[in-house]
Amino acid sequence: MSGQPLRVVFAGTPEFSVPCLEACRTSGAEVVAVYTQPDRPAGRGRKLTPSPVKAAAQAAGIPVEQPESLKSADIQQALAAYRADLMVVVAYGLILPRKVLALPRLGCWNVHASLLPRWRGAAPIQRAILAGDNESGVDLMQMEAGLDTGPVLLERRTPITRQDTGGSLHDRLSALGADVLAEGLRRVATGEVLVPRAQPEEGVTYAHKLDKAEAQLDFSKPAMTLEYQVRAFDPWPVAEGAIAGEALRIWAAHAVDGSPDAVPGTVLGASRDGIDIACGQGALRVTALQRAGGKRITATDYLNARPELRSRA
Structure with missing residues (x-):
């Protein structure tokens, strides 16, 4: 390496990616450019808003590129002109063509928020909670043309608890991603060659993009299934269900024992502990x-507005 820092092009868009950008900067690499999605309308005024990664890059004085795609020869030429040793991709949101994957000397790395090959694709954090997985993590992967199919270079694991939501697991995996990326950059900077581990062919699952329609709770399902939904969809798109005829967003709930004979959707009881709703199996509090x-x-505040729901002791 002749003592020169690694030249890195960073590609990412949402808040999840920002700690990884910071890890590139603090690891001793030189971030020569940041690629991120074009500004999008946001908020009530639908004002064009930069991505969190763009805001972080501009604050650090790093050049920002925002192409709609990486397919054109001109865009690829501009990327090649940065003479990157490595391209680091973290929730960028654009497909990297084969020619782009081959541009950097060390290829392209991806930080992916799952234990591959489980949950390849767009929404691995929420899908892991929805499926009731008891563990998640982040993989540092050498990118290839397939969707999250490349060999794994480094990995970090973390348990998923019943207190975890889509938001809490997102934040933890974002920090773990920055940690594993920083380690990879440090080791490569010293001349080490990271040994790639091919993903097993068994256990492949796909984390399809979240659809808002999935947030609707069906009380004929087991209470544990609905608990997974509530936790996975906090903070977006937030679970929805009806309590005694009123459509509500359900922010927090957990499965408890219920009455086996109760009709799903029936309010079984309501107290300061919560509102118990009968499910196909068990109850959702x-x-x-x-x-x-x-x-x-809180449920307590809601019951103050609807006292008729309170359990009569």
């Missing part, structure tokens, strides 16, 4: 919710 046009409130 709702502890935080949101009325139409309102803000997130």
